[in-house]
Amino acid sequence: MNRRTFLQHSGKIGAAALAAAAFPKLVKAKSKVTLKVVGTHVTLLEPIRKRAEQDLGITIEFHPAGDAEALLKASTDPAAFDIYEQWSNSIKVLWQAKTIQPIDTRRLTYWNEIGRLSKTGRISDQARHGLGDSPDKILFIQPDGGLGGEESHAISFLPYVHNxxxxxxxxxxxxxxxxxxxxxxxxxxxxxxxxxxxxxxxxxxxxxxxxxxxxxxxxxxxxxxxxxxxxxxxxxxxxxxxxxxxxxxxxxxxxxxxxxxxxxxxxxxxxxxxxxxxxxxxxxxxxxxxxxxxxxxRAWHGVMCLSRDCVGERQEAAYAFMNWWLSGWPGAFIARQGYYISNPQRSKPFMSQAEWDYWYEGLPAAEPLAGTDGKISVQPGETRTGGSYLKRxxxxxxxxxxxxxxxxxxxxxxxxxxx
The missing domain is CATH 3.40.190.10 (Periplasmic binding protein-like II)
Structure with a gap:
């Protein structure tokens, strides 16, 4: 997958724009608030929490749990969280339980960079669409209050990590x-x-x-x-x-x-x-x-949802956190555990060429690569099973x-x- 092809598949971000905004200035919350995030051990990692606190100037509490436990908490107690992070199969349950509120895409800094996979369910014209709840079927809030594929400014979740x-x-x-x-x-x-x-x-x-x-x-x-x-x-x-x-x-x-x-x-x-x-x-x-x-x-798309009880300064902090997740560094970090981000070109400057080639392009590792825990998980010469982002x-x-x-x-x- 060459650079031109990949840019086409990941939101067609111009090279000049990337150069100018590779290390974006993050907007900090206006006051010291505490943001409660419920989800799983997959994304609620301590290095992510610490980096987000540092960049955003807010206090963040992570409450990781098993899949079923996290979903039960979020679908029954909106006061228990401000942000919910899990998989796309959570959305129908949470939306029907009315414990999450619509997210306004006009408040999402990088919405236009999010690739076609997240918005259409297909990464390329040659790709299988896949059975079941592809992200496009459950992303946009329709005029009747249901979820569907007709684009609107109101979405049920922020599309971020996926695999x-x-x-x-x-x-x-x-x-x-x-x-x-x-x-x-x-x-x-x-x-x-x-x-x-x-x-x-x-x-x-x-x-x-x-x-x-x-x-x-x-x-x-x-x-x-x-x-x-x-x-x-x-x-x-x-x-x-x-x-x-x-x-x-x-x-x-x-x-x-x-x-x-x-x-x-x-x-x-x-x-x-x-x-x-x-x-x-x-x-x-x-x-x-x-x-x-x-x-x-079997594919999944990560969902970041906003509690219906998240208002005022906490809501402002929640949007800052969602925007931070797509700002570059977080996507590079989770790439090292094998996950993709919905606007990958934003994360490329935060990765070495060897990391990008291995995780996204499907090429042999040019050097030892560390995982998120700092331990070497990929040896030189190894290729990722399944190949490139596009192929997978x-x-x-x-x-x-x-x-x-x-x-x-x-x-x-x-x-x-x-x-």
Whole structure:
């Protein structure tokens, strides 16, 4: 992917504008306020909190939790947070619960730099759109108060970090596959790894991983995997509960550190994974490969939401924090754990050429690269599984989604976990 092509795909920011604003002047809040941020361990990292406090002149409290716990808090108690950070599958739940308020794009400094992926669901004309809740379907607030793809100044979330997820495997035990060819979601149900498989304990995410696995093994198919019927949900859970009772799964994990511990201890050799967990394991010397399944990835878009109770000076601070996230440094920081930002050219000046080439262009690492923890997670000559930003997002099977059968899925997921 050359520079001209990448600029086209990331918002067509002019080179002159980049040179002039590579290190933008950040607007500080007018008074000392405390901003409460609820989310997961993936983005609520201490270096991010400290840097934001330093740049913005406000006090920031991070309250990280597991996926389900964070979503429960945000959907039931808007007073518990000012900003909520998680995945796109949170949006329908929060919007229906009426615990978040519209975000005004006219108050977002870098709104026009956000790329087409976030606004249309496709990174290129050649890309799969992906089943389920692509970001464009849930981003814009429509005149009737619903969410949809018709552009407006009111949005339900700030599009910021995003990635494609798959499964990770310990290549010292599981034979290394060929990206986009032999690596398959079906490996999660392979009897060779019985008792050594773990799944993320998030119903709307873990279920999709298992649905992709069941389809890859030829055990069932779906009319629309992004919005399964009740009958399809029943059939899927009948299949995966049978596998669980045969001992296929070591268990479920609830946070990235938990997933790292499971593989580091040798309890599992293959599991649902998020990119920071893969990076951490490689930094520990454990050869964890992040698969590029031939069936396509499960994609997600990070959402930054504004509590309905966030008003006055706290709201001003919240907008400052949202703008800070797209100002360059944060995007470069999270690139080192394998995540992308929705206006990547803004972050490029904060990355070395070797970092940019490895994480965004999919080129071999020209030098040792450190993760967000400072440990070397990429050795010279290594290339990122799945290739470039463009290649990875052109191969989406399904987006993280809250389906019409969501409440029924919750009951079936509990049956699976307790089986």
């Amino acid at each position: 494609v997820d798959s499964f990770g495997y310990n290549s010292a035990v599981v034979p290394k596959g060929v990206p986009y060819e032999t690596e398959s979601w079906g490996w999660l149900l392979d009897k060779r790894w019985r008792g050594k498989v773990a799944i993320v304990n998030a119903p709307e995410i873990g279920m999709l991983d298992l649905a992709l696995a069941a389809r890859a093994k030829g055990l069932m198919d779906f009319n629309d995997m992004g919005n399964m019927s009740r009958e399809e949900v029943d059939q899927l859970f009948e299949i995966i509960i049978k596998f669980k009772r045969r001992g296929q799964f070591r268990g479920v994990w609830t946070s990235v550190p938990h997933s790292v511990d499971l593989m580091a201890s040798g309890e599992v050799v293959i599991q649902s994974m998020f990119s920071p967990g893969v990076s951490a394991l490689n930094g520990m010397g454990i050869p964890c490969v992040y698969a590029a399944p031939n069936e396509g990835y 997002f052109e191969n989406i099977a399904v987006w993280n989604t809250v389906m019409d059968t969501y409440e029924y899925i919750l009951t079936k997921w509990n049956e699976f976990v307790l089986a």
